[in-house]
Amino acid sequence: xxxxxxxxxxxxxxxxxxxxxxxxxxxxxxxxxxxxxxxxxxxxxxxxxxxxxxxxxxxxxxxxxxxxxxxxxxxxxxxxxxxxxxxxxxxxxxxxxxxxxxxxxxxxxxxxxxxxxxxxxxxxxxxxxxxxxxxxxxxxxxxxxxxxxxxxxxxxxxxxxxxxxxxxxxxxxxxxxxxxxxxxxxxxxxxxxxxxxxxxxxxxxxxxxxxxxxxxxxxxxxxxxxxxxxxxxxxxxxxxxxxxxxxxxxxxxxxxxxxxxxxxxxxxxxxxxxxxxxxxxxxxxxxxxxxxxxxxxxxxxxxxxxxxxxxxxxxxxxxxxxxxxxxxxxxxxxxxxxxxxxxxxxxxxxxxxxxxxxxxxxxxxxxxxxxxxxxxxxxxxxxxxxxxxxxxxxxxxxxxxxxxxxxxxxxxxxxxxxxxxxxxxxxxxxxxxxxxxxxxxxxxxxxxxxxxxxxxxxxxxxxxxxxxxxxxxxxxxxxxxxxxxxxxxxxxxxxxxxxxxx
Numbered sequence: 001x002x003x004x005x006x007x008x009x010x011x012x013x014x015x016x017x018x019x020x021x022x023x024x025x026x027x028x029x030x031x032x033x034x035x036x037x038x039x040x041x042x043x044x045x046x047x048x049x050x051x052x053x054x055x056x057x058x059x060x061x062x063x064x065x066x067x068x069x070x071x072x073x074x075x076x077x078x079x080x081x082x083x084x085x086x087x088x089x090x091x092x093x094x095x096x097x098x099x100x101x102x103x104x105x106x107x108x109x110x111x112x113x114x115x116x117x118x119x120x121x122x123x124x125x126x127x128x129x130x131x132x133x134x135x136x137x138x139x140x141x142x143x144x145x146x147x148x149x150x151x152x153x154x155x156x157x158x159x160x161x162x163x164x165x166x167x168x169x170x171x172x173x174x175x176x177x178x179x180x181x182x183x184x185x186x187x188x189x190x191x192x193x194x195x196x197x198x199x200x201x202x203x204x205x206x207x208x209x210x211x212x213x214x215x216x217x218x219x220x221x222x223x224x225x226x227x228x229x230x231x232x233x234x235x236x237x238x239x240x241x242x243x244x245x246x247x248x249x250x251x252x253x254x255x256x257x258x259x260x261x262x263x264x265x266x267x268x269x270x271x272x273x274x275x276x277x278x279x280x281x282x283x284x285x286x287x288x289x290x291x292x293x294x295x296x297x298x299x300x301x302x303x304x305x306x307x308x309x310x311x312x313x314x315x316x317x318x319x320x321x322x323x324x325x326x327x328x329x330x331x332x333x334x335x336x337x338x339x340x341x342x343x344x345x346x347x348x349x350x351x352x353x354x355x356x357x358x359x360x361x362x363x364x365x366x367x368x369x370x371x372x373x374x375x376x377x378x379x380x381x382x383x384x385x386x387x388x389x390x391x392x393x394x395x396x397x398x399x400x401x402x403x404x405x406x407x408x409x410x411x412x413x414x415x416x417x418x419x420x421x422x423x424x425x426x427x428x429x430x431x432x433x434x435x436x437x438x439x440x441x442x443x444x445x446x447x448x449x450x451x452x453x454x455x456x457x458x459x460x461x462x463x464x465x466x467x468x469x470x471x472x473x474x475x476x477x478x479x480x481x482x483x484x485x486x487x488x489x490x491x492x493x494x495x496x497x498x499x500x501x502x
Contacts, residue, residue, distance in 0.1 A: 003087045007094065010046060011053055017116050018043030023050040025064045025095070028110075031075045034099050036114040036121040038080050038107040039132055042100035043116070048092065057092025065095060069172040072097075078104045079175040081342045100332075104189075106132040143292040144199035144336045145189060148211055151196045155211075156204045160242060161185070168343035189336055199336040202241050202291060209238045214296045217244050217286075219251065221302040233302075241286050241337065245346070248300070252278045260305045260384050271385050273307050277360035277369070280353045281380050285311040287341055288333045290377065305384035312377040321371035321378070324354040408444070411498030412437050412477055419475030428471065436472045439465070440491065443478060448488035 015021055020033045022045060030045055037043035048058040058064060065084055072082050083098040106113045106129055113132070115124040124132070161181045168174040176187050185191035190200035201208045201215075208215045221233040237244045257272050282300075289311040290296045296312035315321070316331045332338040341347055354371070357380075361369055367383035416433055419425045435458075442454055455465040469489065472478045476494040481487050491499075 003085075004089055007046070007087060007089045007096075010044065011049065014053075015051065015119050017041070017119060020045050020121070021049040021051050021053070022047045023056055024048075025058060025068070027068060027071050027075075030068065030097065031072060031109045032114050033121050034072065034082060034097060035076050035107050035109040036116045037099050038076065038102035039105050039113065039124065039128075040101060040116045043098070045097040046094055047097070048094035055090050055092055055094075058086075058095050059093075061086045061093035061095055068095070068097070073172065073175040075109055077108045080104070080107060081173060081339060142335075144197060144334055145192070146198050147192070147195035148198045148201045149195075151201055151205065151211055155206060156181075156196070156200070157206050157240065160240070161204055164340065164344050167345055171343065171345045173343045173345070188340065190340075197336070198291065199334065199340075202334075202337060203340050205240050207238070208240050212291065212294075214291060214294050215240075215244075217248070217298045217300065219248070219300045219302075222304075241341070242344070245283060245286060248282050249279055252282070255302075258304065258384070269385050271366065272364065273366070273382055274360040274364050277357045278307060278382065280357050280360075281309050281369075281382070283341065283346055284353060285309050285313070285380070287338045287347075289313040290333060296377075307382040308379060309381075310377060310379045315371075315373050315378060319373075321373055324371045325358050325368070326355070408440050408499060409437050411495055412440060412472075414498060415475045415477050415494060416471075425471060425474055432468065432471065435468050436477060439468055439472065440477060440495070443489050443491060447490045448481070450488045454489070 010019060013019060018037065018041060020043070022029055022033070025047055030047065033043075033045050037045075047064075048056050050056060065086055069082075069084055073079060076082075080099060080102050085096050087094050087096055106124070113124040113129055114121050115128050116122075158181055161184060162179065165176065165179060165181075165184055168176065176184055178184075182191060185196070185200060190197050190203070198212065201211050205211065215238070217237045219233065219235050219237065220231060223232050237247050239247070252273075252275050255273060255275070255278075257270050259268050259270050285298050289298055290313050293312075298309070298311045301308040301310070313333050315323075338347075347353060358368055361367070361382065365385055367385070369380060369382045372379045372381070413433060416425075416428050416436070419428075438458065439454055442457055443449055446453070451462055451466050451469060454469070455462040458465060469478065473480065473489075476492050478489050478495065479492045481490055
């Protein structure tokens with residue numbers, strides 16, 4: 001999803017518990033709203049759009065962005081990561097600020113605790129404050145905050161800690177003042193009651209595996225397939241999170257162009273995994289993995305046509321792997337670790353990184369990557385060229401392969417929205433859009449299908465399906481060819497062009 005499309009979606013969504021439009025740069029109002037988001041589930045502030053959905057824009061947006069960064073660092077207590085960006089929309093600059101539900105609730109602005117209620121920012125009640133404090137006490141018992149016994153001052157990489165302090169200031173991320181390493185660690189909860197925490201060891205220990213053997217990462221590169229006896233590389237990386245990240249980043253940069261043979265086209269295909277997408281996948285695995293047991297870990301496997309990252313983390317309850325391909329809030333398994341990574345500038349837009357991975361892979365003509373959770377953790381697989389991707393049988397699963405499904409979904413949504421905006425049809429509910437997407441999947445599998453064929457496979461009445469077909473036809477998603485009694489439905493050229501863009 002592009003930033004422009006994101007803004008369109010936000011405008012369509014309207015102000016809510018996690019979204020606020022502010023007409024102009026009013027730093028006090030912005031800080032109050034961000035504080036309320038931090039005390040809840042996070043959210044966005046879009047500056048330059050009025051509450052009546054009028055795009056005003058922000059003049060001198062660069063100057064305002066710098067001023068806001070400096071102001072917010074000290075205005076909200078305790079300090080929290082705030083992502084600020086300038087986005088160009090409808091010929092005007094907008095400023096978008098985003099935060100996530102804070103790990104150190106309650107957050108204060110101007111001596112008060114703010115909360116989100118019915119889409120409005122209000123001062124928290126005593127009951128809400130008590131709940132926030134209770135939740136914070138629970139979170140501080142998290143594995144990250146537990147003491148790492150036996151760790152001494154000499155076990156930490158002090159130069160690395162000083163470099164993070166310096167980089168956090170350069171990135172305008174964090175309100176820590178001074179250069180005292182112990183004060184810095186205490187400020188971010190990594191040194192408590194005279195003891196270093198587990199998170200501190202993961203981030204800054206010279207040899208963390210001495211205390212936490214599960215920090216190791218194994219990288220295996222196969223010459224052809226997993227059954228091949230010849231391994232091009234089999235290595236275990238040790239060190240703190242940043243040392244392992246740097247080693248893996250160098251490996252990714254040197255991965256270069258890869259070649260596979262496509263039997264369908266009877267030719268060799270050269271391609272390259274997008275380095276930034278792989279790097280994003282790696283840092284996500286290192287940040288969000290489950291470090292709490294000695295059996296946990298991260299494994300990276302490289303094949304001729306796949307790059308696989310497996311880690312012991314888990315998705316939030318109720319989430320599916322496909323949810324990571326949509327706009328979503330970030331729910332870090334390790335908020336202390338994620339925050340230090342944020343301070344160093346290795347991540348910018350929590351919750352958008354997975355979407356960027358998909359966009360980068362599609363930009364290289366590769367199949368959409370897949371996140372697959374299971375009992376042992378979650379696996380992210382990067383695939384080679386789309387030409388090599390085996391398509392699923394649509395008739396069996398009511399859909400299409402994951403990469404094509406995303407293209408169908410985006411294409412249908414665009415053409416339906418265009419039809420509404422152009423006055424061809426009235427507003428269409430999300431349920432109708434979903435049904436049209438499924439119908440398009442069936443038509444892709446069997447072009448020329450008639451209404452009765454589609455109704456049978458969808459398990460719905462023919463009149464109901466005919467209503468969906470009529471809407472899809474009016475906005476140019478599909479077209480009917482042939483005689484009324486013997487003809488069938490096909491994808492329109494407009495729809496095919498939309499799918500090819502993905």
